[in-house]
Amino acid sequence: MGAKIPRSKEDDYTAEAAAQRRAFAAGQTGAALDTVGTYAIDPAQCRGNIEHFIGCAQVPIGLAGPLRVNGEHAQGEFYVPLATTEGTLVASYNRGMKLLTESGGATVTISEDIMQRSPGFIFESAREAKAFRAWVVERFDDIKAVADATTTVGRLRDIDPYTASKFLYLRFNYTTGDAAGQNMVTKATHAACEWIRANYPGIKHHYLESNFSTDKKASSINTLRTRGKRVTAEASVPRDLLAQLMRVTPEQLRHQRSVSTTGAYMAGANNNGSHSANALAAIFIATGQDLGNIAESSAGISFVEVLDDGSLYYSVTIPSLIVATYGGGTGLSTQQECLKLLGCTGRGSVHKFAEIVAAAALAGDISLSCAVAAEEWAESHEKYGRNR
Amino acid sequence: MGAKIPRSKEDDYTAEAAAQRRAFAAGQTGAALDTVGTYAIDPAQCRGNIEHFIGCAQVPIGLAGPLRVNGEHAQGEFYVPLATTEGTLVASYNRGMKLLTESGGATVTISEDIMQRSPGFIFESAREAKAFRAWVVERFDDIKAVADATTTVGRLRDIDPYTASKFLYLRFNYTTGDAAGQNMVTKATHAACEWIRANYPGIKHHYLESNFSTDKKASSINTLRTRGKRVTAEASVPRDLLAQLMRVTPEQLRHQRSVSTTGAYMAGANNNGSHSANALAAIFIATGQDLGNIAESSAGISFVEVLDDGSLYYSVTIPSLIVATYGGGTGLSTQQECLKLLGCTGRGSVHKFAEIVAAAALAGDISLSCAVAAEEWAESHEKYGRNR
């Protein structure tokens, strides 16, 4: 087996330790990592974010906007940093943002905010699992006290139980402040499970996670019952403006969406939207979010209709948007700067951030739908993108 | 409406143009973007990757490995660059890679390789859609000639038709060489559709995309019929080694996976794996892949059994892994260096790369499953991660 990657005994988060590992890598593979090693953030910042640090990937950021957002938290016009390597993406989002802003902005509403950890408990029989469920309901206050004691921010809101076979799956729902909260809820639920095991005999076994919070996976349960923020961004676009900027009518867009929704439904797609994943990925990279969560966050239900006054109504609902303005990668220099650009740093900023993200997703969804409806989509990629 | 983001009339991909936009952003929002502006890649490189370039997000890379891969293309030990801001992730993958490598490596097999564009055709009735389907079959060679003429690399392999209502959805399946190929197939299918419209009267309307290739969305059709590469990574782990490195038995892991699979199935998760999305996101950022594709690429079917000799068999199948070693962001300096680190540059390297990615996903899936089974998961996060 090949050589082990070197670690520094003094301090592993220094430029020296990183350089030593790059030298090691070059020795093993012949590949220089010079640009990777030319980073602008302080390695000491990375403690808690990464192990075996060797440098940074540099992902180009494009600026899109202004984007007018009429949220309950975000109000005004924003310039949105999008980190991507996909040509046309920023241009397309920018176009959608212009349309939204000239239409008076995207109205955004957060209707839910919870993060989960979902242990599974195993019994001898379904009947024992059922009895345990009743006990959990009865002792909820005790369980909550144990869980909440592990964190100053997280709060256990409720426990949602699901039964199958001789198992009881408990979906622990927490509020987690400005953090995404996955680690917080892991720690709290771990403590809760230890307490439960100590106080409820008859549990044969348990797992701290049972794939029921579907972390890093798209799922029906998260689409239905929320993971992270449940956000709806919506806008009414005057038909003249739509014709002028996008060269389509509301009726054309409605038709395009209805054919696409039938396609998505039949294809078993987890959502009927155009491409929320693109907005999320680009903003997630720029602002230090957990990119693995694109899997679940990318579910976006779109709905379109022609209003009585002939204007276009377009909405995107993201049922499991997992974002943070504190913790994770949000504190790294470039990421923190991007959050500041949006005015989303400091306590209590996560809802404002979630609203901007959803508004940006709406902008991109409309823009792509219009391009497909107007039959301009292929052309726009030839104009902006590489011809790969 | 707020001020418009400035563009340079001479050349928009220069340090000056980027600086001008950062100054503009600072003026509009008060946020300095100094670290964003301290990048190491050449702005000229970004042409075709981004619009309104302002600088770079710097995402820390950790090195994991060695990871032994027994692929049809990748053979030997690899050191894998993982760009992430999630503490513990690199450590956990590194641990899984050690287990795999000491077990003799991950065997990886690519069983399919196709990229889609899926136009939808609208008729007056289902009967007309059916007649059109027969015509498409009959004229496939002509359609292929038109599509293939638009690209030197892409080749139309077949057209897979789906009917609903008065629509015909055509899933155009292409091989795309070392590129992911989304733009290539868009251009080719656009040409094919134009030819079809010119040669088949009676089509009322068509859309170049109909949500049937489920671009940027998790879906059953892509899990079943592949988008990008269909890759299986598998390994047999001796029980002694598993006990020594992971402190679990194969039987414990089997039990944990069976409870998790029941959980995932009931939750309507698009896959029963642990967290392929994490491996993909980290490697995708490091190597310049399209991050929006995490939505569909993250589907990973895991299967575990205890072999007759008592060792553990563990496999992860990724049915829609969308990766490239050419085009997109793969040519940017830091991304290209990371691809070189894996020996995945140059013509014909994409299958090697896909095999390494799948092997890394397997490493992470085993590692997390073992942590959950051994009840060490919460502890490991407290050790490595931030306490958020």
Next chain:
Amino acid sequence: MGAKIPRSKEDDYTAEAAAQRRAFAAGQTGAALDTVGTYAIDPAQCRGNIEHFIGCAQVPIGLAGPLRVNGEHAQGEFYVPLATTEGTLVASYNRGMKLLTESGGATVTISEDIMQRSPGFIFESAREAKAFRAWVVERFDDIKAVADATTTVGRLRDIDPYTASKFLYLRFNYTTGDAAGQNMVTKATHAACEWIRANYPGIKHHYLESNFSTDKKASSINTLRTRGKRVTAEASVPRDLLAQLMRVTPEQLRHQRSVSTTGAYMAGANNNGSHSANALAAIFIATGQDLGNIAESSAGISFVEVLDDGSLYYSVTIPSLIVATYGGGTGLSTQQECLKLLGCTGRGSVHKFAEIVAAAALAGDISLSCAVAAEEWAESHEKYGRNR
């Protein structure tokens, strides 16, 4: 347009009216309906069950059993009437029942019991939908009073809200006694909606049903959150008995189930069981259930493991079993006789009935799984069935 089917002005539920319609049908089509007209139930019984009555379909019933059930309600051995035209079905279920009974019986547990109606409310914006949701929570007692006043049996237990776009979907959950309750909950929710419309201004529109209770459709929400009864039937089968009666080992069955579960998962099947739908359809016809509900009731999660003592554990969980012992077709003569055969008539018998149904489903699931595992499946069909 062809002639209208005759109705009797005096009383449409008489042998004469039925005969008149059969004569009409014969006149229109040339088809005699003599056997259809040779029925044993009293047409007057059919009032409320059917319109334009012309006679009866006669579906052969086979008897299977004894089946030992260890329920919370059903206790003892039962002979189960199965109405079907599929050869081998009764023999296969009978074989499974023998196995269960000789193993000590099926343990059955009902963990949930709720029936839904799910109106959708439409607003001008998502924010208004959110405000309405808060109001519904606040005024639940009033809404419940209105709903409950419409029925002596049904009781509104809770209202489960779901948001998307500018819609609020409310899943009204009721207990409905011995009835399946679909009509009861329709009436109650209709009254509740009228009251809501009168008391909450700002609702633009509402629909009494919005496809969110997924009546007559398989769905994730019903698998997760129950429609009708949520029932688990489970059994431990000694390995000797399994070998003797089924010619398989527990390990073979575990292997067969794991391959089948992977297949079902990937195929996007709504459940990983063998064929619960067969048991349900056969019992539903015999006992007067609503056959359209097979669509949702047929979801059955199966779980198998080898216990420490080497015996086989097998369970089937039916998350949305919709059954009744009162109302619908349960009172018709042949159907009532079949319910009596099971001892499931009279007040409070529906849970006993649900337990027997689930135990029968378990019997069939094991039997077919064993046949597939033992490679005897094709042969058994040749022995018993028609060679179609």
Next chain:
Amino acid sequence: MGAKIPRSKEDDYTAEAAAQRRAFAAGQTGAALDTVGTYAIDPAQCRGNIEHFIGCAQVPIGLAGPLRVNGEHAQGEFYVPLATTEGTLVASYNRGMKLLTESGGATVTISEDIMQRSPGFIFESAREAKAFRAWVVERFDDIKAVADATTTVGRLRDIDPYTASKFLYLRFNYTTGDAAGQNMVTKATHAACEWIRANYPGIKHHYLESNFSTDKKASSINTLRTRGKRVTAEASVPRDLLAQLMRVTPEQLRHQRSVSTTGAYMAGANNNGSHSANALAAIFIATGQDLGNIAESSAGISFVEVLDDGSLYYSVTIPSLIVATYGGGTGLSTQQECLKLLGCTGRGSVHKFAEIVAAAALAGDISLSCAVAAEEWAESHEKYGRNR
């Protein structure tokens, strides 16, 4: 364990054997089965349809129609027998049929017709599974010869392969004439598998069915790739007629369907239709179909739009309609009479039958959608149904 159900040594399909079993049941349970024992079909007919025959369930049939069908096989007006115990159902379908017929009829198109058996093959590794797949393609003609030799009617059309882990799932697609064909394809695929095992070394194990044809289960694969017949029924309804008969406008119906489709999508329903399952169940019972197939056949994709001339376009696509006019229960007296009523007996009648079934499903889907849109749904149930 309780007494064993008696079988006749001479001939088990006689009135005497049935009576003997009823007497046995009465002795065991105290329940008389007199009406069950008063059947009109000949027990000898039931050979191959049932075991342990004791008599018949009598399910009331209501007549609905006329229903004008413009199929490729069914042309003209039909009177449709619906066997159900759900009040209002026949009235509602009758209403929808009147609407369709006065609109000129339902246009019906069958776009696919295949029945599956899906064995799973297990190997040492994914790479071996891949090699086997290539071999199956290469030897298709041999495999087809073996499969086709087992039946005079069934023909193997193609084999559709799916890989996961070290498994290869083969979806054998057959045409099966007028039979539903499940037994036929079981026998043929069994022979094919035996031949494969004899000719391809290296298969570790195989199962004749692997849950990949999702028999008796709703699934994405069957919605996408058809099981049985794929049928679309569609109609254009003049707006005046819609207003007059249903009291709704096309725009109201479009709105209702769009809200319902969003609801169904989010709920994870396998289809967005109203209630195809009801039509299928009622016709299936009347005509001797396999009721367990309601699970998969009930998937029905609905699509609605307002045409340029202001009329309503409504379509229902049933992607996996499993029906027969030969074999199964189709030959029993009452069932055969109902098939004759539709003119669907004799060779080559199954497509005509499938078209009528789909047209009836369309009638019911429109009728219920209109009732919900017009807010008349609750009232109609109070008028016709029992108040349960």
